[in-house]
Amino acid sequence: MIGGIYARSSLGKIKQGDTVKHQVQMIQEYAKRMEFNVSFDEKFIYPDDGESGFKTTLLQRPPMKQLLEDIDSGLIDIVFFKGISRFARDSGEAIQTSKRLIQKGVRVISIEENYDSDVSDPTFFQMYAVLAEAESRKTSIRVSLGNKQKSRNGLWAGSVPPFGYIKVKDITDKAKKEELISKGVHPQTLFPHPEKADIIKKIFDMYVNQGFGRKKIVNWVNSQGIKTQYGNKIGDITIKRILMNPAYIGVIVYGKTRYNYIDSDDGLRKIQKVINVDKEDWAICEDAHPPIIEREVFMKAQRLIKQKEKAFNKGRRFNNAKHPLTGLLKCSLCGAPMICQKRTNKKADGTKVTYRYYVCSTYHQKGRDVCPQANINADELEDYIHKQISQQIEKVKNDEYFLEGYATYNPNEEINSQIKVIDREIEKNTNKSLTLLENKDLYDDQTFRDLNLKLKEEIVRLRKQKDELMDELKFAEEIMTKDDLKAKFDEFLELNLSDISRTREVFHEWINEVRVEDKKVIIDQKFKMI
Ligand SMILES: [Zn+2]
Numbered sequence: 001m002i003g004g005i006y007a008r009s010s011l012g013k014i015k016q017g018d019t020v021k022h023q024v025q026m027i028q029e030y031a032k033r034m035e036f037n038v039s040f041d042e043k044f045i046y047p048d049d050g051e052s053g054f055k056t057t058l059l060q061r062p063p064m065k066q067l068l069e070d071i072d073s074g075l076i077d078i079v080f081f082k083g084i085s086r087f088a089r090d091s092g093e094a095i096q097t098s099k100r101l102i103q104k105g106v107r108v109i110s111i112e113e114n115y116d117s118d119v120s121d122p123t124f125f126q127m128y129a130v131l132a133e134a135e136s137r138k139t140s141i142r143v144s145l146g147n148k149q150k151s152r153n154g155l156w157a158g159s160v161p162p163f164g165y166i167k168v169k170d171i172t173d174k175a176k177k178e179e180l181i182s183k184g185v186h187p188q189t190l191f192p193h194p195e196k197a198d199i200i201k202k203i204f205d206m207y208v209n210q211g212f213g214r215k216k217i218v219n220w221v222n223s224q225g226i227k228t229q230y231g232n233k234i235g236d237i238t239i240k241r242i243l244m245n246p247a248y249i250g251v252i253v254y255g256k257t258r259y260n261y262i263d264s265d266d267g268l269r270k271i272q273k274v275i276n277v278d279k280e281d282w283a284i285c286e287d288a289h290p291p292i293i294e295r296e297v298f299m300k301a302q303r304l305i306k307q308k309e310k311a312f313n314k315g316r317r318f319n320n321a322k323h324p325l326t327g328l329l330k331c332s333l334c335g336a337p338m339i340c341q342k343r344t345n346k347k348a349d350g351t352k353v354t355y356r357y358y359v360c361s362t363y364h365q366k367g368r369d370v371c372p373q374a375n376i377n378a379d380e381l382e383d384y385i386h387k388q389i390s391q392q393i394e395k396v397k398n399d400e401y402f403l404e405g406y407a408t409y410n411p412n413e414e415i416n417s418q419i420k421v422i423d424r425e426i427e428k429n430t431n432k433s434l435t436l437l438e439n440k441d442l443y444d445d446q447t448f449r450d451l452n453l454k455l456k457e458e459i460v461r462l463r464k465q466k467d468e469l470m471d472e473l474k475f476a477e478e479i480m481t482k483d484d485l486k487a488k489f490d491e492f493l494e495l496n497l498s499d500i501s502r503t504r505e506v507f508h509e510w511i512n513e514v515r516v517e518d519k520k521v522i523i524d525q526k527f528k529m530i
Pocket of ligand 1: 331332333334335336360361362363371372373
């Protein structure tokens with residue numbers, strides 16, 4: 001029998017020859033030990049540069065095409081892989097490839113998985129993939145523990161520092177850098193970036209002292225042509241993240257989230273899920289590096305963010321209230337909330353009529369002497385409010401200029417596609433890392449350590465980048481586009497007032513507060529349309 005060898009030569013082409021040579025030797029020894037009656041020839045060694053492995057399928061790659069051709073020409077009877085799973089993008093592709101080869105009438109042997117097409121079940125590859133994943137998870141846990149330790153020691157664990165900072169080792173002013181290092185500052189410590197730190201100061205100043213909203217700040221930042229560390233346009237959420245990042249007061253916090261692994265729908269793979277970690281388990285280091293923002297200013301910003309979010313969520317707090325205006329309607333005389341009551345009256349002809357009315361809670365509890373507010377018919381008031389707001393909507397709903405003013409860039413779609421790209425990169429690097437681990441014996445210690453560290457750092461950087469994007473997704477729902485706004489308008493106009501619980505939801509979304517003074521209804525709306 002004539003044997004072909006499909007050999008991997010990945011790892012950035014370093015020591016490529018050695019890798020292939022080693023694999024050939026290993027396969028030949030294996031064949032001998034297993035007593036395969038096979039002879040090998042230089043001509044039938046197919047080295048595959050793993051770099052292209054994620055762009056094309058295994059069957060489309062040039063060395064594989066050559067192998068298939070040679071099989072068709074009857075030159076080869078048996079094909080050896082060191083590990084077919086590592087060539088394929090997933091276990092399914094490994095199965096497909098081996099099937100294709102078997103169809104052509106050859107026997108397929110893959111040493112790493114202990115696979116022999118004459119005896120093994122093809123589902124073997126799925127099992128193998130699960131095991132390989134478990135190994136990569138172990139690696140990532142080791143990396144994250146290392147980062148936690150780094151963070152506790154006040155070092156920035158990510159490869160990219162937060163906007164406005166630079167790592168000491170990357171400072172371009174040599175004298176400054178040497179001065180810091182000679183004082184014992186670690187090269188991985190953060191240091192205010194000579195130009196970008198001022199942008200951070202400006203952002204905090206606008207938010208805390210000048211009363212600018214995040215959208216207004218975004219406009220300013222973009223008018224200055226400032227991009228994120230990853231070269232993206234800065235959005236509303238980036239500003240929020242900046243305003244909430246304790247790194248700007250010299251504090252490092254690491255490990256607020258971690259990954260959990262859940263089964264994919266087909267049960268064949270594990271999927272990463274971000275989960276929040278309890279505060280006591282975070283790694284925190286105070287005074288880790290020079291602050292850019294004074295603590296007082298930073299804390300003020302946190303309070304402002306909370307206040308604004310509270311206002312945004314105000315409507316949701318009253319979800320248990322039964323009636324549309326409970327929680328919104330305040331007594332114009334004493335300021336107390338007005339609550340809803342039902343009353344059933346008997347008409348002269350004996351039929352019963354039930355109606356709802358809002359009553360001041362002070363009056364309700366303490367009597368007319370304390371608050372003489374009159375009761376208000378609920379149906380009438382709700383109907384009046386719906387008409388008032390509907391009129392305003394009709395005036396602006398086709399006004400492009402008005403809609404434009406409300407429309408904001410919706411990053412959701414872009415974020416999702418960025419996350420997908422990062423997931424692929426993570427997978428690619430995890431595979432590289434595994435390959436490296438398997439071939440550890442091919443490298444001297446230093447080379448192995450360097451390559452391994454580089455891969456690990458890259459994976460950590462990618463995970464962090466993914467974390468940030470996942471965070472953005474969490475907040476992105478706050479951002480309203482022009483279409484969202486139009487849909488919201490229609491929803492309000494088409495509201496069926498007899499559906500009390502729906503009316504309650506919508507009213508709470510639209511209204512901050514309602515007061516009735518004499519016969520005048522004063523509506524404080526969340527969406528100002530005038
Ligand atoms: Zn009252």
